[in-house]
Amino acid sequence: MNHRSRTATIVLLGAIASCAAACGAGAHAKVTVNTPARSASAASPKPSTRYRASTTAPRSSPPACDSLTCGPSSAPPHCPAHQLEPSFTGSYCGPVPTAGNGLGPSGECTGRETTPPCGPGMIVGRYYAYTLPGRCDGRLILDGRRWLSELPPPTPVPDMYVWVRLGPSDQHAGFISPNGSVGFDIDSGQPPPVCSKPPVTVHFPIPSPST
Numbered sequence: 001m002n003h004r005s006r007t008a009t010i011v012l013l014g015a016i017a018s019c020a021a022a023c024g025a026g027a028h029a030k031v032t033v034n035t036p037a038r039s040a041s042a043a044s045p046k047p048s049t050r051y052r053a054s055t056t057a058p059r060s061s062p063p064a065c066d067s068l069t070c071g072p073s074s075a076p077p078h079c080p081a082h083q084l085e086p087s088f089t090g091s092y093c094g095p096v097p098t099a100g101n102g103l104g105p106s107g108e109c110t111g112r113e114t115t116p117p118c119g120p121g122m123i124v125g126r127y128y129a130y131t132l133p134g135r136c137d138g139r140l141i142l143d144g145r146r147w148l149s150e151l152p153p154p155t156p157v158p159d160m161y162v163w164v165r166l167g168p169s170d171q172h173a174g175f176i177s178p179n180g181s182v183g184f185d186i187d188s189g190q191p192p193p194v195c196s197k198p199p200v201t202v203h204f205p206i207p208s209p210s211t
Contacts, residue, residue, distance in 0.1 A: 091175035100131035120144030136195035
């Protein structure tokens with residue numbers, strides 16, 4: 001080996017040794033990072049005021065049920081098919097009423113009848129076909145007696161076919177129909193309701209156009 005080659009070899013070995021020493025020192029070097037220690041209170045933050053209030057406050061009772069939150073009240077039951085006995089519980093159910101047995105117009109009672117419902121002999125709790133007079137004073141004849149309607153019309157109206165019965169005793173009566181239900185009181189001579197005057201319609205002549 002000549003002098004130049006020996007010198008190059010020595011330089012190369014020295015470089016390798018220097019690199020090994022530097023790399024070994026870097027491989028075993030320990031890096032220490034100083035960070036501030038966190039306190040126990042910082043490590044576990046306290047719950048917010050809102051959270052503590054929601055966990056400790058008593059739970060309020062649910063709102064009361066009303067038509068808005070629980071819906072409307074239950075509708076009246078449908079009428080049974082082919083119901084023979086009339087009834088009225090919020091709405092009418094039963095056959096269509098027919099004319100009464102009176103001798104007056106449309107079967108209206110006159111007081112000369114001898115069989116119920118115009119004449120005497122009605123059975124308590126039994127329904128009878130009846131022609132309700134449209135008198136505005138509420139006077140009517142039933143079971144051979146004179147009665148007063150508890151809710152007469154304010155002005156005369158056409159007669160109406162209804163179902164009448166006595167009940168709960170023979171001192172009380174009333175009618176039911178698809179138009180509603182009203183009770184009757186025995187006419188003991190009390191003054192009847194005063195009929196309202198029908199509205200007056202005034203007709204003004206229309207002048208003819210001038211020519």
